[in-house]
Structures are given as C-alpha cells and as structure tokens.
Amino acid sequence: MTRVATYCRICEAACGLLAEHGPDGVSLSPDPDHVVSRGFACAKGVRFGQVHRDSARVNQPMLRKHGSLQCVSWSEAYQHVGGELKRIREAHGPHAIGVYLGNPAAFSPLTTLFGTAFVRGLGTRNYFNAGSLDCNNKFVVAREMLGSPGTHPIPDLDHSRFALLLGTNPSVSQSSFVNAPRMVERLRNIEKRGGRVIVVDPRRTETARSVGEWLPIRPGGDAALLLGLVHVILRDGLQHNIRVGRFTHGLEDLRRHAAPFDPQRVSGLTGIAPERVESLAREFAAADGAFCHVSTGVNQGPFGSLAYAAKIALEAITGNLDRRGGALFPRGALDVAAWARRLGIDREPKWKSRIGGFSPVLGALPCAILPDEILTPGPEKLRALVVLAGNPLLSAADGGRLLKAFQSLELLVVIDLFVNDTGALAHAVLPATDWLEREDIPLAQLQLQPEPYLQWTPAVAEVRGERRHDWQILMQLARSSGTFVGSAAGHRALAASLKLLGPSGLMAAPLAASLGVRPLGRLKRHPHGLRLPESRPGEFLERRIGTPSRRVELCPEAVFADASKALRGAPRGPELLLFSKRQRVGHNSWMHNNPELRPEPQRAHLAPQDAQRLGLKNGDWVRLVSEAGRIELPVALDPDVAPGGISVPHGYGHHEASGWHLARERGGANVNQLASSGPDATHRLSGMSQFNAIPVRVEKLVRLSVANAGDAAGA
Ligand SMILES: Nc1nc2c(c(=O)[nH]1)N[C@H]1C(S)=C(S)[C@@H](COP(=O)(O)OP(=O)(O)OC[C@H]3O[C@@H](n4cnc5c(=O)[nH]c(N)nc54)[C@H](O)[C@@H]3O)O[C@H]1N2
Numbered sequence: 001m002t003r004v005a006t007y008c009r010i011c012e013a014a015c016g017l018l019a020e021h022g023p024d025g026v027s028l029s030p031d032p033d034h035v036v037s038r039g040f041a042c043a044k045g046v047r048f049g050q051v052h053r054d055s056a057r058v059n060q061p062m063l064r065k066h067g068s069l070q071c072v073s074w075s076e077a078y079q080h081v082g083g084e085l086k087r088i089r090e091a092h093g094p095h096a097i098g099v100y101l102g103n104p105a106a107f108s109p110l111t112t113l114f115g116t117a118f119v120r121g122l123g124t125r126n127y128f129n130a131g132s133l134d135c136n137n138k139f140v141v142a143r144e145m146l147g148s149p150g151t152h153p154i155p156d157l158d159h160s161r162f163a164l165l166l167g168t169n170p171s172v173s174q175s176s177f178v179n180a181p182r183m184v185e186r187l188r189n190i191e192k193r194g195g196r197v198i199v200v201d202p203r204r205t206e207t208a209r210s211v212g213e214w215l216p217i218r219p220g221g222d223a224a225l226l227l228g229l230v231h232v233i234l235r236d237g238l239q240h241n242i243r244v245g246r247f248t249h250g251l252e253d254l255r256r257h258a259a260p261f262d263p264q265r266v267s268g269l270t271g272i273a274p275e276r277v278e279s280l281a282r283e284f285a286a287a288d289g290a291f292c293h294v295s296t297g298v299n300q301g302p303f304g305s306l307a308y309a310a311k312i313a314l315e316a317i318t319g320n321l322d323r324r325g326g327a328l329f330p331r332g333a334l335d336v337a338a339w340a341r342r343l344g345i346d347r348e349p350k351w352k353s354r355i356g357g358f359s360p361v362l363g364a365l366p367c368a369i370l371p372d373e374i375l376t377p378g379p380e381k382l383r384a385l386v387v388l389a390g391n392p393l394l395s396a397a398d399g400g401r402l403l404k405a406f407q408s409l410e411l412l413v414v415i416d417l418f419v420n421d422t423g424a425l426a427h428a429v430l431p432a433t434d435w436l437e438r439e440d441i442p443l444a445q446l447q448l449q450p451e452p453y454l455q456w457t458p459a460v461a462e463v464r465g466e467r468r469h470d471w472q473i474l475m476q477l478a479r480s481s482g483t484f485v486g487s488a489a490g491h492r493a494l495a496a497s498l499k500l501l502g503p504s505g506l507m508a509a510p511l512a513a514s515l516g517v518r519p520l521g522r523l524k525r526h527p528h529g530l531r532l533p534e535s536r537p538g539e540f541l542e543r544r545i546g547t548p549s550r551r552v553e554l555c556p557e558a559v560f561a562d563a564s565k566a567l568r569g570a571p572r573g574p575e576l577l578l579f580s581k582r583q584r585v586g587h588n589s590w591m592h593n594n595p596e597l598r599p600e601p602q603r604a605h606l607a608p609q610d611a612q613r614l615g616l617k618n619g620d621w622v623r624l625v626s627e628a629g630r631i632e633l634p635v636a637l638d639p640d641v642a643p644g645g646i647s648v649p650h651g652y653g654h655h656e657a658s659g660w661h662l663a664r665e666r667g668g669a670n671v672n673q674l675a676s677s678g679p680d681a682t683h684r685l686s687g688m689s690q691f692n693a694i695p696v697r698v699e700k701l702v703r704l705s706v707a708n709a710g711d712a713a714g715a
C-alpha cells in the first residue's frame with residue numbers, strides 16, 4: 001500500500017504525517033522521516049481522518065428556509081448569498097458587510113490570500129480575524145521596536161542555556177510564534193546541557209510538570225515581572241554594553257520606565273518573592289545564551305503589549321537578541337516581512353473603526369467591537385457577516401452579546417467544515433474542504449522556524465460530497481455579488497495564474513528566489529521536507545532591521561504608556577482572577593466532536609485553599625460572575641492552580657443547534673461570556689480582547705454536585 005507524505009495543518013507545529021488509504025478511508029501516522037518533526041505528531045493530527053469522514057460534516061450548501069438549514073445546490077446558494085450581499089452593499093454601502101477570518105485560515109495560504117482579497121474587493125473596513133483574540137500585541141510591538149509587524153525573535157531552542165517561558169504550555173499546545181514540534185523534549189535538552197528552564201504560569205501546567213522550575217505568578221503580572229528583571233539588570237550594570245551601544249536606541253527611556261519596578265514592588269504585583277526576581281535577573285543576564293518566550297497566556301492578559309515589549313528589551317539589553325542560543329530572526333525561504341515592508345503592504349490603512357475609533361492591525365479591526373458594530377444603529381451599521389474558518393460565537397469575547405448581535409444580522413454566512421455554533425445561527429452554511437483534500441505549502445510559518453524548511457503536500461484524500469476549497473467559494477461569492485477578489489484586474493490575474501500554474505504553482509511562485517526556477521519541482525523531490533540554510537546570527541541586527549533608526553527601539557512611548565497602569569496591577573478584592581486552559585484533545589472550539597478523542601469535561605479549576613475558603617468541594621456547582629456575564633459549571637479542586645486564580649477551558653458551551661452533536665452532549669459553558677466587549681474593554685493599541693486576569697466572583701450553587709451526579713455531561 002502506498003504511503004504519501006503530508007503534514008498536519010491544525011497547529012503551528014505542522015508535524016509531518018504519512019497518509020495511507022485503507023478500507024475506512026485515509027489513515028494517518030507520524031512521519032519518521034520528516035526533516036523537523038522526525039516522527040512526532042499528536043492525537044489530534046493522527047486522528048484527523050475521522051474529521052474528514054465525520055457524519056456531522058456539511059457536504060452540501062445549506063440555506064435557511066422556514067427556520068431551518070436545508071440542503072440546496074451550489075448555484076442556488078451562490079445566487080441567494082451573492083444577491084443578498086449585493087442588495088445590502090447597494091442599499092447601505094460596503095461597510096455594512098463584515099468578514100471574520102478564523103484561526104484555520106492561517107494554515108492555508110490560499111484561504112488567507114483569497115480571504116483578505118475578498119475583503120478588499122468588498123471595500124469594507126469591517127474586517128475581523130482571530131489576531132485580536134490571540135497575538136495582535138506581538139504585531140504592534142514588533143512594528144514599533146523592530147520595524148515590521150511580521151518580524152519576531154524566535155527561541156533558539158537547540159542552542160540555548162536558559163529558557164524563560166511565560167504564558168505558554170507547549171506540552172499541550174506546541175506553543176505559538178515558534179514552529180517547534182517536540183518543544184518539551186527540546187526544553188529538556190536545555191537542562192541536559194546544564195542550562196535552566198523556568199515556566200512562569202499561574203498553573204503548574206503539563207509543561208511545568210515535565211521540565212524546569214515552575215514559578216507561579218498572579219495572572220496579569222508578567223509585564224511587571226519582566227520590567228522588574230530589566231530594572232535589576234540596569235540597576236546593577238549587568239547589560240551587554242557593546243551590543244546595547246551598537247544595536248539599540250532608547251536605553252535611558254527604558255531605564256526611566258523600569259525604575260519603579262523594583263523587586264519589592266514587583267513582588268506585590270506578581271506574588272513572586274523579591275529575592276527570586278533578583279536572582280532570575282542575574283541568571284538570565286549571566287547565561288551563555290538565554291531567551292524569553294512570551295506567549296498566548298500573556299498576550300490575552302491586560303498588559304500583553306507591554307510584556308512583549310519588555311521581553312524584547314530584556315533580550316536586547318542582555319545581548320541575547322539575534323545571538324546563538326538566544327532569540328533569532330529566521331529568514332526562511334522568503335523574508336515575507338521584508339518584502340511586505342518594501343512593497344508597503346504592511347502599512348496600516350489610515351481610517352479608524354466606527355465604534356471606538358480603533359486603528360486596524362494588519363488590516364483587521366478588534367473582535368471586541370464586533371457586537372457594538374452590529375448592534376449600534378447608524379448609517380454604517382454592520383448588517384451582514386461572512387465567517388470563514390472561524391467560530392466567533394464561542395471564541396470571541398462577550399458570547400452573550402455576540403449571540404444577540406448575530407441573531408440580529410440580516411445575513412450571516414458561515415464557510416466551514418461543520419455547522420459550528422456560529423453556523424447554527426447562520427442564513428447560509430457553505431461546505432469547505434479540509435486539509436486532507438487540498439495541496440499546500442506551509443508559507444505562514446517561514447519566519448517562525450528555528451530550523452528553516454519547506455514542504456509541499458498534494459491532496460491525500462478525495463474531495464467528499466460537494467465540498468469546495470475556501471478560495472473557490474470566495475471567488476464565486478465575489479462574482480455572484482458583483483465584486484471581485486481584490487481589484488478587477490487582481491481577480492483576473494489570480495484566475496489566470498490559477499489556470500496556468502494550479503494552486504500549488506501559485507503558492508510556490510514566490511519561492512523561486514530561494515529554490516530556483518522550478519520551485520515546485522524541487523519541493524516535490526523532497527516529500528518529507530526540504531531543509532534550508534539557517535540565517536547567520538547577527539545578520540538581522542546588522543542588515544535587516546526595519547526601524548527608521550536601524551536599531552532596536554527599546555522603549556516605544558506608545559507601548560510603554562501602559563507601564564503606569566501595570567504598576568497598579570489587577571484590581572484586588574474577594575474575587576479570583578480567571579484565566580484560560582487549553583485542552584489537549586480539542587482545538588479552541590472545534591475537534592471536540594471526534595469520537596476517537598475524549599476531551600475532559602469542563603471544570604473550573606481552583607486551588608484547594610480557595611475552595612475551602614469558599615466552602616466548595618470537588619464537583620460542586622458554582623456560578624462565576626464577571627462584569628460581562630455569568631456562567632454555571634462544576635469546580636475541580638486543583639493543587640496545580642496557584643491560590644487567587646481560577647482556570648476554565650474555552651471552546652465549550654456549544655449552541656443547541658450546532659452540528660457537533662457529540663461535543664454538545666458533553667455540555668459545558670461558554671467561558672467567553674465572562675470576557676467583556678466594547679471599546680473600553682479593548683486594548684487601545686493592539687485591539688486585543690482580554691481573556692486572562694478577569695476578576696470573577698464565585699457563588700456556590702445549591703445543586704447536586706457532579707461527583708454524586710456522575711458525569712458533567714448533559715447536566
Ligand atoms: N491541544 C491544543 N493545542 C493547541 C490549541 C488548542 O486549543 N489545543 N490551540 C492552538 C492555538 S490557536 C494557539 S494560539 C496556541 C497557543 O499556545 P500557547 O502559546 O502555548 O498558549 P496556551 O497553550 O494557551 O497556554 C497559555 C498558558 O498561559 C497561562 N496563563 C494564563 N494567564 C497567564 C498570565 O497572566 N501569566 C502567565 N505567565 N501565564 C498565564 C495558562 O495557564 C496556560 O498555561 O496553541 C495551539 N495549539
């Protein structure tokens with residue numbers, strides 16, 4: 001039986017897989033010959049065949065008729081949806097139509113390309129994506145400090161001697177902004193080389209249990225901790241003067257902003273002893289190659305931008321930026337960031353959002369204003385929304401208000417594999433292919449690879465039913481609504497290139513500079529991936545940095561304006577601080593419907609000391625109340641949670657009409673009903689929503705505890 005090399009497109013690790021056709025259809029196994037993942041893959045990846053053949057998949061377009069979604073032909077679907085988009089655009093202008101691009105779009109270059117071009121063709125400024133739920137803070141900080149939103153320092157995992165991790169749980173997630181399958185193993189190797197790994201997290205995570213030292217922190221305290229480290233290093237003169245002098249700008253401003261963050265103060269804000277702040281700073285500065293990896297748990301907190309800025313400053317002043325064993329700036333096969341800068345396409349448009357006056361980040365507005373954009377009357381009110389590869393009803397902030405907003409739309413179109421929770425409210429659901437059904441090249445990862453490589457995969461499964469590729473759907477939708485994918489000329493050029501080169505040829509075309517005149521042919525000769533030369537450490541700071549000063553801007557005022565707020569810390573009261581818990585066998589709100597994977601039932605995890613104070617025992621039901629809303633769920637007494645925090649998985653609370661019947665039966669509540677929306681709840685510079693460090697009141701409910709009632713499911 002033939003096995004075809006392919007790769008997984010669920011998360012950033014992009015693990016190599018082997019696909020084989022058997023009686024049940026396609027089956028997948030880890031690819032031992034993959035140049036980077038070398039035989040690693042997780043359960044979600046190898047069980048993806050089930051998603052491909054799940055009977056809950058949408059295989060035909062659906063339109064809502066007499067209250068329920070009914071199967072129709074593609075031509076009827078395009079005619080209806082295109083006609084409605086046209087009508088709304090003509091009656092109310094282009095901004096009346098919004099588009100939301102979800103996380104899986106990032107793993108399909110053509111979905112991203114056609115999705116953003118579709119937005120441009122509509123001419124709407126109401127473009128939203130998962131960036132403002134995930135990592136926009138990194139884009140804006142990189143723009144200010146390094147000159148480009150797409151340039152990020154990536155941990156040199158395999159050469160480092162000191163790893164400081166904040167807000168990441170790679171054992172479960174494979175982390176983010178680093179393409180690093182086997183990350184935990186590689187962190188363990190740091191210890192084997194005699195180095196140190198510190199895991200800063202309000203929960204003793206699966207990662208902290210496997211490697212390094214767990215340093216519990218108060219949710220939201222990371223910016224204060226990192227500025228405390230900068231404080232100690234500058235106070236004691238531990239900075240790398242030569243590299244600071246040669247490559248940075250703004251040291252005195254940084255010193256001024258870090259001055260109030262003395263270890264005593266930082267201890268009050270983080271719960272970390274002052275002596276530990278001192279010693280951590282010294283260890284980081286003295287290590288022969290250290291990096292600090294700030295990730296999603298911090299991005300989603302109140303000071304994500306400031307924390308990321310402090311991380312870059314910390315690495316820069318200790319000489320670890322663009323240094324072997326520190327943080328590197330991989331160029332990969334194509335320096336997308338440099339090209340975007342050269343072509344001017346990384347410059348943000350000048351307009352601001354109608355609600356709150358927010359500037360877009362990478363062209364997209366904050367998801368946290370989406371409910372207000374829909375619900376606030378006015379000539380530019382959002383009346384229609386096209387959701388592509390996303391489930392904002394569960395993944396974005398203020399689920400309660402979003403539900404009301406989505407229910408009020410004149411047109412909601414969801415392009416997805418399933419009738420997800422957002423789709424349960426839609427007027428049209430259009431069936432997309434999954435990644436087994438399409439060819440791809442991992443272009444989005446190029447600047448995030450400590451070991452640069454490229455790979456091409458063919459489609460390894462037949463397209464089932466009437467599923468279509470996202471890009472095909474978008475092209476037809478544009479045509480039937482009287483717009484284009486991009487400009488009229490751009491649309492024609494894309495169509496012609498697709499005809500001439502095919503989807504793979506189109507994706508491979510920009511790689512000609514690094515792979516030679518026949519880039520696709522070269523990739524096809526390396527089915528398990530093609531390793532590329534690593535960039536030389538130091539080369540970025542010497543030649544590639546894009547700031548006007550050609551140096552690292554250590555202290556951009558726009559970002560450090562938050563420092564005074566960070567000094568006040570999170571509000572203190574009887575409340576606990578809520579933070580998220582990513583599930584091993586789920587992916588945000590999806591992948592819960594796989595009968596071969598059993599995600600754990602949703603619980604609110606809290607420290608036994610806090611539970612005792614609140615009179616709670618394992619399995620008791622509580623109501624969590626925040627400023628935005630309330631949810632009810634059982635608690636788990638969890639000694640891994642540091643006192644003061646409460647950790648709840650997101651992506652639960654499926655809509656009763658969602659097609660994910662198995663996931664629905666497992667019950668749970670949408671934790672994002674506790675996250676606020678609206679301009680005041682949105683970070684001004686980055687547009688980030690806040691999911692972590694949200695104060696919540698815990699009320700005990702008089703209800704049979706699940707320990708007695710058996711299972712949380714269905715309760
Ligand atoms: N199995 C699985 N893998 C996934 C996903 C999934 O849903 N399931 N999702 C994918 C996606 S979309 C992403 S973006 C990546 C994210 O991957 P990571 O960047 O690794 O982020 P998380 O796994 O969410 O881990 C965040 C950690 O931050 C901690 N945390 C919460 N608040 C704070 C805080 O204030 N300070 C600090 N220091 N820590 C805090 C949490 O306890 C948690 O351990 O994972 C991807 N991989």
Ligand SMILES: Nc1nc2c(c(=O)[nH]1)N[C@H]1C(S)=C(S)[C@@H](COP(=O)(O)OP(=O)(O)OC[C@H]3O[C@@H](n4cnc5c(=O)[nH]c(N)nc54)[C@H](O)[C@@H]3O)O[C@H]1N2
Nearest residue numbers: 102103104134389390391395415420432580588589590650
């Ligand atoms: N409280 C809290 N909320 C969070 C987070 C958190 O840590 N805590 N994490 C946030 C993060 S990091 C992210 S990235 C967002 C994710 O937010 P979203 O992207 O909006 O949500 P997902 O749950 O990932 O839903 C992805 C959808 O895409 C569909 N899909 C999968 N593949 C394809 C495809 O190829 N084509 C099409 N058309 N559809 C496809 C799936 O069926 C699913 O319905 O959630 C955010 N929300």
Ligand code: SF4
Nearest residue numbers: 008011014015042045
């Ligand atoms: S870690 Fe799992 S989900 Fe992520 S790419 Fe690898 S196999 Fe896929």
Ligand SMILES: [Mo]
Nearest residue numbers: 103130134296
């Ligand atoms: Mo994400």
